[in-house]
Amino acid sequence: MSDDFPLGLLFGLLALLILLSAFFSSSETGMMSINRYRLSHHASAGDSRARRVVRLLSRPDRLIGMILIGNNFINNLAASIATIIAIHFFGEVSGPAIATALLTIAILIFSEVTPKTYAAIRPERIAYPASYVLEPLLKLLYPLVWLVNMISNGLLRLVGVKRVDGSSDSLTQEELRTVVHEAGTLIPYRHQAMLLSILDLENVTVNDIMVPRHEVIGIDLDHSLEAILTQIRTSQHTRLPVYKGDINNIVGMLHLRNAARFLSRAEVTKAAIVQEAREPYFIPESTPLHTQMLNFQQQKRRIGIVVDEYGDVKGLVTLEDILEEIVGEFTTDVSEAREIYPQDDGSHIIEGTANIREINKALGWELPTSGPKTLNGLILEHLESFPQGPASLQIGDVRLEIIDIRGNLITAARCWQPARR
Known part of the structure; x- marks a missing residue:
């Protein structure tokens, strides 16, 4: 059969099939790896490429089915051509085995690992151009895609998966918090703090x-x-x-x-x-x-x-x-007395009536806020009795030394956070 087709043509066709396999592999990874929220933003801003990708991702089962149909067809065709070439050079006995080994290495490097790695790193550069080909191809192969999806979706229902559309992209509060943290320099630190503060209002x-x-x-x-x-x-x-x-x-x-x-x-x-x-x-x-x-x-x-x-x-x-x-504080209450007094040794003299949340915000500490609201109440809760005089204790990473008591109120304490070794 190799005599019917010039070897140059067979090698050229094999190279083309490997490139097409790389296209389908990278398209699959790029489509699945693209940032859905950035994609939605671009689509709402009028980007036609983003809207095309959104349409394709609205039914990921159809998209994946079409890509895999194309990729498997091309890989099987490449295997047949590689076998014909190998038989020509190595004979009918060892040719198929050599073809399988060499083609596996070629596809693994040029059609799988390299294109998929690039697509995972730069998904938009792959997904946007690929959408020009994938959308009309999906229409062309729709009957076959529909048949494959009907069978695969039936199997998914057996394991409890009933929805196969791409509409479940909502974020939980903790996931949204992680997104804000990972935004880095894309969102100024001040704005990140404000967004996180809004999320904390519920707590x-x-x-x-x-x-x-x-x-x-x-x-x-x-x-x-x-x-x-x-x-x-x-x-x-x-x-x-x-x-x-x-x-x-x-x-x-x-x-x-x-x-x-x-x-x-x-x-x-x-x-x-x-x-x-x-x-x-x-x-x-x-x-x-x-x-x-x-x-x-x-x-x-x-x-x-x-x-x-x-x-x-x-x-x-x-x-x-x-x-x-x-x-954050945007006004200064001139009638409000200072409650936290920094000392030269790195400690702070804090009034007993100071609010614990304000102490944490001002000093970056993590004193517990689920119980008492003031420093006086927090100290009494941990001592479980009213001190008769100066006393020391440690709450979390913060050490406290009671320095002033008036009546039934701890009016001042020296607080510091020891340096971590």
Whole structure:
């Protein structure tokens, strides 16, 4: 039979078949390795090549079936031609064995490993051009592809696979977090931190970021009118809770913009102050931040009173507090005293009322936040009793030394993280 076809033609045809095999192999790897989210972005931006690839990947069973049909047909044809050539040179006894060995090596190097490795590294460079050939070829071979897929999909159903389309590309929260981390320099570090903070809103409640009850500044109607007016005129806050005697008896929230209405009057009464105060907005302490942000938007509010399951006031939270969890602190509260004091030896003097989450953010530590919210509460939880004097302990990687106690409150502790060896 080799006499009917010139050897040059057979060698040329064999080389062409090896190239076609490399095309199908690289197309399969490129199509399956392409970044689906980058592909979707390019497709939505109007890239016709990306849209073509999206159409092909919408039914991966058909795409893979068509590629494998083409690849197997070409490899079998190449094997037949290689056998004819080998018989011509080595005879009918040893020729087929030699052809099998040499063709296996050639296909492995030139049609499998090399093209598939390149396609895995540069999937878009392979998938986009290949789509020009694969789409019309899929239409041409559709009856055969349909038959093969019908049989293979039936076998897949036996092992519990019912869907074979390419629509299940959704990411879990942890997977999305990994994507953001692996973005590297493609997303600036500041933006990565903001995206991760948004994902963390679900795991943080208003109780974690609220201004605690003892730090809430409000208007006590039991005070004298002159003291109340002085407080309003000198307040550094734009919104103040109005209560009677005890903060649990809140009657409203006064916006200082509305205070001008009664301050301009000749006679000001406490009733006028209450009249200008808006009805208070109460928030359960266990409300997640992402839920509360939506609630603020729906209620047209910027501040709320945090209460526990018994209705007692626990503190106060604002929309700005939630936004700072995402973008970091963007305002400076001049009335807020410093709570963390760096020392020359690398340690920090931290007030007992300091919020643990704020300590972790400021110093990069990992003190537990699932229990007590303040340093005082965390130390007492670990000691399981109130210390009678200075004491030392270690929580995780952080060492703490109690240096000041007043009444039933640990007011200051020296904290440091020993250098790791």
